[in-house]
Amino acid sequence: MNNNGFILGMSAVAVGLLIGLGALGAGIGDGLVSSRVVEGTARQPEARASLLGIMFIAVGIIEALPIIAVGIALFLLFANPLVTK
Amino acid sequence: MLAAEVSNEPLVHPLLGHGFIAINVDTARNSLIVAAILVIVGVVVRRQSRPGRPGGLQNLLEYFVDAIRGLVRQTLGDRPIRILPIVITMFAFIFLSNLIGLIPGFKSPTNDVNTTVALAFFAIGLVHVFSVRARGPVGYLKHYFSMVGNPIGRVLLGVLEIFQEFVKPFTLALRLYFNIFVGELLLAVILVLLGIASPIFNGLFWIPFSVFIGLIQAFIFVMLTISYINQGTDVHHDDAEEPSPSAAH
Numbered sequence: 291m292n293n294n295g296f297i298l299g300m301s302a303v304a305v306g307l308l309i310g311l312g313a314l315g316a317g318i319g320d321g322l323v324s325s326r327v328v329e330g331t332a333r334q335p336e337a338r339a340s341l342l343g344i345m346f347i348a349v350g351i352i353e354a355l356p357i358i359a360v361g362i363a364l365f366l367l368f369a370n371p372l373v374t375k
Numbered sequence: 376m377l378a379a380e381v382s383n384e385p386l387v388h389p390l391l392g393h394g395f396i397a398i399n400v401d402t403a404r405n406s407l408i409v410a411a412i413l414v415i416v417g418v419v420v421r422r423q424s425r426p427g428r429p430g431g432l433q434n435l436l437e438y439f440v441d442a443i444r445g446l447v448r449q450t451l452g453d454r455p456i457r458i459l460p461i462v463i464t465m466f467a468f469i470f471l472s473n474l475i476g477l478i479p480g481f482k483s484p485t486n487d488v489n490t491t492v493a494l495a496f497f498a499i500g501l502v503h504v505f506s507v508r509a510r511g512p513v514g515y516l517k518h519y520f521s522m523v524g525n526p527i528g529r530v531l532l533g534v535l536e537i538f539q540e541f542v543k544p545f546t547l548a549l550r551l552y553f554n555i556f557v558g559e560l561l562l563a564v565i566l567v568l569l570g571i572a573s574p575i576f577n578g579l580f581w582i583p584f585s586v587f588i589g590l591i592q593a594f595i596f597v598m599l600t601i602s603y604i605n606q607g608t609d610v611h612h613d614d615a616e617e618p619s620p621s622a623a624h
Contacts (some may be wrong), residue, residue: 347598350591354550361553364560 297372305363312359319352388487402487409471409484413464439466446598450605456505458604465494466597469551473589476559477582485555488548495548498600499540506607514610547599554592558585 327345331338365371388399420433429437443463451458469485476483484490507515520533558581565581566573 346591347595350588350595351550354554354595357557358549358553361557361560364557368560 292374294373298370301366301370301372305366308359308363308366309356312356316352316356320349323348323352388482399487399489401482402484402490405475405481406472406484406490408481409468409475412471413467439463443597447601450601451608454509454608456509456604456608458501458505458601461501462597462601465498465600466593469494469596470590470593473555473593474586476555477562477585477589483555483559485551486559488552491548491552492544494551494596495544498547498596499544499603501600502603502607503540505604509608509610543603547596551592551596554588558588 323345327341330341388401391398391400416432416436420436423430424433440463443466444459447459447462472484472490475481476486485494503515506518510518519536520529522532522536523529562577562581562585565577569576
């Protein structure tokens with residue numbers, strides 16, 4: 291007997307949680323970084339270029355975490371390793 | 376959308392051999408193509424190079440080299456660590472690997488977890504080699520246990536530090552791998568979702584965004600490698616932390 295249906299259903303719930311919570315955390319992180327960059331640019335407009343460079347690197351590092359979550363979610367969706375053939 | 380409609384091309388790598396020694400054929404082929412492109416571009420640009428009056432491609436390459444050289448100088452200061460050539464090579468390989476997956480029919484070598492783990496192990500191995508060279512073998516082992524004054528805290532923090540050394544290569548590898556993998560898989564998903572309109576969306580938005588992500592991720596990989604090397608060879612920092620009677624100045 292296999293319970294592939296149950297596994298697929300739970301995987302769908304897991305995919306929703308992975309993408310949603312990942313996006314939530316990364317959104318908060320991106321917001322914090324961007325707000326500080328806006329503050330810094332307002333205070334010191336001549337530092338805009340270097341601040342933007344640092345911001346892209348920081349945002350890239352932050353965005354890696356939800357991307358990893360989305361990657362695992364897509365694995366569950368398209369190539370579920372738990373389902374028995 | 377049915378999951379079965381999406382092409383699983385980005386997921387599956389054709390294998391040669393079995394088990395642990397299996398070779399991912401497409402990854403090996405595309406890595407060789409990327410390496411060949413890099414060598415050819417290098418040779419051609421070197422032959423055409425005009426000092427003081429750079430042409431188009433030479434200008435572009437000099438911009439990248441200058442940016443990475445500036446990063447190395449800024450991070451490592453005047454420490455005698457010759458890392459620039461290897462770091463530029465890593466950047467060029469990763470960037471071109473990220474780009475080649477956007478051409479139909481090709482897959483990024485970095486869309487394979489084996490490639491990124493190998494690159495990350497190489498980078499972290501470099502960190503340890505330079506660390507041993509800068510501190511000496513005994514100083515290298517000692518610096519893990521020199522964070523705080525309290526002996527119990529030293530052992531606990533030392534264990535955490537060593538654990539962190541094992542985690543570093545995996546975060547480095549997974550960050551690069553999943554960024555590129557998700558980018559390519561979403562190309563296939565968009566193809567199914569939008570059908571006939573997908574070339575417009577892909578061409579106008581997703582592929583330029585993927586080029587940007589590829590550049591940023593290559594740069595982040597290299598930047599993190601450099602800053603790990605900076606941490607690993609920061610001998611002055613150790614001296615400041617360790618209270619020794621001879622260093623009273």
